[in-house]
Amino acid sequence: MIQIANLQKKYGQDTVLDIDSLSIPQGQCFGLVGNNGAGKTTLFRLILDLIRPSNGTVIINGKNVQETDEWKSYTGSYLDEQFLLGFLTPDEYFKFLTSIYSLSEEDLKTHLKSFKELFNDEIVGKNKYIRDLSKGNIKKVGIATAMLAKPDIILLDEPFENLDPSSQIRLKKLIKDEIQTRNVTFLISSHDLNHVTEICERIVILEKGKVVKDISGDEMTLSAVEEYFKA
Amino acid sequence: MIVFKLLYHELLNGFRSSSFQRNAVVSILMGFFIFLMFLYLLSAAFALDYVIRNFLEIDDTISFLNSFLIYYFLLEIMMRYFFQSTPNTEPSPYLIHPIHKSTIVHYLLGRSFFTPFNGVVIVLFAPFAFRTIGIEMGVDSAWMWLLTLITLSWALHFFTLWFKRTYGNSLWAILFIIVLTLALAGTDYFGWVQLSVWTAPFFNLATVAVLPVTLSIFSLIALYLLCYNFHKKHCYTDDLGSGESSKIAGQHLISFSRFGVIGNLIDLELKLMLRHKRPRNILILTAIFLLYGLLFYPDYNPEDGFVFILIFLGIFITGIFIMNYGQFLFSWNSAYFDYYLTAPFSMQQYVISKYYLLSGVSLICFLLAIPYAYFGYTVIIANTAMFLYNVGVNSILIMNMAMWGPKKLDLTRKSAFSMDGVGAAQWLMGFPAFLGPILIYAPFAILGISYVGFLVIGFIGLIAIAFRNPLLEWTARRLQVKKYQIASAFRNE
Numbered sequence: 001m002i003q004i005a006n007l008q009k010k011y012g013q014d015t016v017l018d019i020d021s022l023s024i025p026q027g028q029c030f031g032l033v034g035n036n037g038a039g040k041t042t043l044f045r046l047i048l049d050l051i052r053p054s055n056g057t058v059i060i061n062g063k064n065v066q067e068t069d070e071w072k073s074y075t076g077s078y079l080d081e082q083f084l085l086g087f088l089t090p091d092e093y094f095k096f097l098t099s100i101y102s103l104s105e106e107d108l109k110t111h112l113k114s115f116k117e118l119f120n121d122e123i124v125g126k127n128k129y130i131r132d133l134s135k136g137n138i139k140k141v142g143i144a145t146a147m148l149a150k151p152d153i154i155l156l157d158e159p160f161e162n163l164d165p166s167s168q169i170r171l172k173k174l175i176k177d178e179i180q181t182r183n184v185t186f187l188i189s190s191h192d193l194n195h196v197t198e199i200c201e202r203i204v205i206l207e208k209g210k211v212v213k214d215i216s217g218d219e220m221t222l223s224a225v226e227e228y229f230k231a
Numbered sequence: 232m233i234v235f236k237l238l239y240h241e242l243l244n245g246f247r248s249s250s251f252q253r254n255a256v257v258s259i260l261m262g263f264f265i266f267l268m269f270l271y272l273l274s275a276a277f278a279l280d281y282v283i284r285n286f287l288e289i290d291d292t293i294s295f296l297n298s299f300l301i302y303y304f305l306l307e308i309m310m311r312y313f314f315q316s317t318p319n320t321e322p323s324p325y326l327i328h329p330i331h332k333s334t335i336v337h338y339l340l341g342r343s344f345f346t347p348f349n350g351v352v353i354v355l356f357a358p359f360a361f362r363t364i365g366i367e368m369g370v371d372s373a374w375m376w377l378l379t380l381i382t383l384s385w386a387l388h389f390f391t392l393w394f395k396r397t398y399g400n401s402l403w404a405i406l407f408i409i410v411l412t413l414a415l416a417g418t419d420y421f422g423w424v425q426l427s428v429w430t431a432p433f434f435n436l437a438t439v440a441v442l443p444v445t446l447s448i449f450s451l452i453a454l455y456l457l458c459y460n461f462h463k464k465h466c467y468t469d470d471l472g473s474g475e476s477s478k479i480a481g482q483h484l485i486s487f488s489r490f491g492v493i494g495n496l497i498d499l500e501l502k503l504m505l506r507h508k509r510p511r512n513i514l515i516l517t518a519i520f521l522l523y524g525l526l527f528y529p530d531y532n533p534e535d536g537f538v539f540i541l542i543f544l545g546i547f548i549t550g551i552f553i554m555n556y557g558q559f560l561f562s563w564n565s566a567y568f569d570y571y572l573t574a575p576f577s578m579q580q581y582v583i584s585k586y587y588l589l590s591g592v593s594l595i596c597f598l599l600a601i602p603y604a605y606f607g608y609t610v611i612i613a614n615t616a617m618f619l620y621n622v623g624v625n626s627i628l629i630m631n632m633a634m635w636g637p638k639k640l641d642l643t644r645k646s647a648f649s650m651d652g653v654g655a656a657q658w659l660m661g662f663p664a665f666l667g668p669i670l671i672y673a674p675f676a677i678l679g680i681s682y683v684g685f686l687v688i689g690f691i692g693l694i695a696i697a698f699r700n701p702l703l704e705w706t707a708r709r710l711q712v713k714k715y716q717i718a719s720a721f722r723n724e
Contacts, residue, residue: 048573052715073575082569082722085499087506087642099488099495100575129506131643149575 001026001153001185002047006056009042009209017042017209019056024187026152029179031200032189033225038206040189041079044155047187048077060153073101076151078142078159086131090123090141093130094148101149108148114177115144118170135162143171147178154178155187160195168195175199193229197222233330237338265347269354276358293364297434298427300380305412307351307384311391312408313512315348336462340455343392344385352384353377364438372438379437382447389454393461492576496584497591503563507642510563513555520551521596524603524610533607537681541610542668542688545617548600550625550664552592557629558660560585561710562640565721572714579707585630586703590622616689617668623695625664627702632660634713639721 002024009017017039024030032040045051047058049065057064060071077083085093098108112124122137130141139162146154160168176199178184190196197203202216203225213228283292357377365373398404419426437443487494504510524544531540556563564571571581597618604611668688675684695702710717 048569050569050572050715050718069575069577072573075573077573079569082567083573084570085567087503088499092502096495096499100492 001028001061002187003059004047004056005059007043007046007053007058008055009039009046009051010054015209017046019043019209019211022204022211022214024185026185027179027183028202029175029186029200030188031196031203032187032206033191033193033196033203034189034206035229037208039209040206041157042209043206044077044079044157044187044189047155048075048079071153073149074152075155076146076149076153077155078139078146079155079157081138081142084130084138084142084145087129089126089128090130090133091125093141093145097145097148103149111144111148111150114174115140118167118174119144120167136164136167139163140167150182151184153185153187157189158191159188160190160192172199193222193225197225233334234338234341237335238342241342269347269350272351272354273358276355277362279355279359280363293367293438294431294435296359298431300434301427301430302416304383304387305415307348307387308391309408309412311348311387312395315346315388315391315395316343332463333459336459339462340389340392340458344388346388349385349388352381356380368438375441375444376434376437379434379444379447382444382451386447386451386454389451389458393454393458396461396465492580493584493587496576496581497588500563500584500588503642509640509642510556513552516555517552517592517596520547521599524548524600524606528603528606528610531606531610533609537609537613537685539669539672539676541613541685542617542672543665545614546621546625546665546668549593549597549614549618550621552596553589553621553626553629554661554664556592557589557626557633559637559640560630560633561717562633562637562721563642565637565639566642568718568721572718577707578710578714579704582630582703582707582710586626586699589626589629593618593621593626613685616685616692619689619692619696620668621664621692623692623699624667627695627699627706628663628667629660630706631709632663634710634717637717637720 004019004022006021007017007019008015016037032043034040042051046053047060047065049058052066057066059065060075063070065071085096088096094108094112097103098105112119118140123133123141130138133141139159143156143159146156159171163171172195175186175188179186179199186200188196188200197220201220202214203220204211205213205225205228215224279296280292283289283295287295289295360373360377361370364376394404415426433443487497490497504514527540527544531538561568597614600614601611603614671688671691672681672684675681675687
């Protein structure tokens with residue numbers, strides 16, 4: 001699904017990301033962890049063609065992301081507030097997206113229904129601009145928009161940050177349900193090792209822009225990941 | 232003194248701001264303009280007596296000026312309303328510390344007082360007071376009269392602060408003030424209600440008695456207290472910082488969503504315009520510029536044919552929105568530009584939506600300007616040519632120039648007269664829009680066939696409109712290349 005080859009990003013002399021090769025197959029739930037400044041957001045931005053790579057390519061479904069717009073129709077993402085139109089109400093924003101993705105009213109209804117628990121009656125039907133919502137609620141709106149069109153690939157940067165404990169648990173359930181019901185590829189970055197090891201089947205640890213650990217299958221346990229950060 | 236510490240913080244805030252250099256350049260330019268304005272005002276002030284006596288041929292200059300003062304003050308209210316910023320020091324970091332709320336509010340109000348507007352009245356009327364009133368009626372009279380005017384003007388300062396805080400964000404308040412002033416001036420002109428006659432005695436009295444000056448000093452104190460109480464009562468972070476929150480503007484706008492993605496994007500842009508002060512002011516400015524023709528067309532004689540001024544007016548009237556809104560074309564979306572880059576529409580659709588928005592408003596301006604035909608059929612031909620040129624050439628031109636180092640705009644800030652996002656590029660953008668048609672027109676005018684110049688301008692516009700698709704494609708390709716740079720500028724200011 002996603003192939004990364006020789007990907008480098010430099011700012012002047014600093015190399016902030018340097019990945020020889022990384023391939024994420026369809027349907028995988030891929031977790032990205034690393035300390036601050038490890039290059040997680042940079043990698044996500046490169047995948048989404050938001051910054052120009054100094055070197056190398058990102059290929060989604062056989063096509064270079066820099067050369068086509070195709071991937072945009074089946075890739076949902078939420079990295080930060082730069083992805084939200086803060087001057088709309090959540091309802092207006094959902095409606096706009098429904099229309100952009102040519103979905104039906106019914107699609108939107110079912111989608112919002114699956115988010116009902118997470119939204120906790122604080123988002124839909126409230127006459128409030130997105131920018132005036134609390135940080136946690138802004139994040140919930142962002143995640144809901146990333147998942148709205150049932151995309152094949154979903155990128156979430158720090159989805160658990162700013163969420164209260166119940167919301168964190170509800171979000172985990174939501175992601176797990178999504179993985180079970182359809183063949184979706186998740187890319188999730190997080191500082192919270194607990195959550196990310198619980199939902200992801202593969203964990204890649206970045207440090208100073210390089211992949212230092214790539215674990216999956218049986219050896220991928222919370223303690224194995226924690227082990228790395230203790231040292 | 233706590234006040235000095237607060238001032239010191241404010242200075243630090245300015246110096247350490249990430250955009251200090253840019254702000255400094257803009258401030259120096261602004262300072263220069265303000266200085267020029269004061270020079271103009273000063274020369275006007277010294278000429279005041281002479282102008283009234285010799286051009287209007289009125290001997291009693293003092294009572295004539297006094298009857299006019301009411302309009303000066305009405306105008307001042309309008310100017311203050313549009314351009315004077317409300318105290319916007321973020322008080323929240325101080326509210327939790329043991330500083331009296333009253334100190335903070337006095338500080339905020341005191342600081343707001345230092346605006347050029349509060350000097351205008353002195354510059355404009357002091358020369359008249361001492362050179363005319365002082366000589367004719369004595370220095371005491373001059374002082375009393377001048378003090379009355381100064382305190383009244385300063386009272387208006389606090390009135391404006393209070394008014395803007397209370398009604399500031401509604402479009403209706405602005406319209407109300409404009410309509411009220413026009414109506415008062417109109418009724419006075421036709422002699423129905425003689426406002427100037429009613430108010431003149433007050434100012435006449437000010438030269439001989441202390442009552443008016445006492446009254447106006449009291450009104451200054453009263454309005455300061457009104458302001459003080461209001462701000463003190465609202466000295467909470469959720470009140471002072473962000474005013475409106477629950478009112479959702481433009482929900483039931485005409486929707487273009489049936490035209491697919493492009494229509495949807497235009498819808499968004501319209502909502503953006505209605506929900507933020509700065510683009511809203513651009514809309515108001517566009518409407519005001521429609522009236523710009525009234526200043527010039529009455530002096531225009533259709534027998535003069537296709538004179539240069541028609542180009543200027545035509546480009547302005549039908550193109551002011553393209554220039555004003557277009558100079559920040561991409562900056563308007565700076566808060567969520569990353570989303571636009573990952574959303575399931577192409578750069579081309581994005582660019583097309585911008586093009587239709589610019590040309591749509593231009594078309595509306597053109598249609599609204601049709602009544603100018605009253606001043607001659609040449610006006611309509613000129614405006615049509617300029618409209619075609621604006622839509623065909625200038626819109627594409629401005630769209631491409633807007634990619635030249637755009638800056639992040641923080642639209643949630645409320646200042647009406649913000650220099651945020653203004654750089655060298657934005658200052659220069661207007662010139663090519665005028666330069667093009669002038670260069671086309673000049674050779675024909677020299678040959679004495681200026682009407683051909685207008686036809687050619689219109690024709691070039693028409694050709695550009697016919698070729699809009701390849702032109703927009705080219706624009707989109709340029710944006711595709713520049714998008715990384717623009718997005719990164721929008722991300723970290």
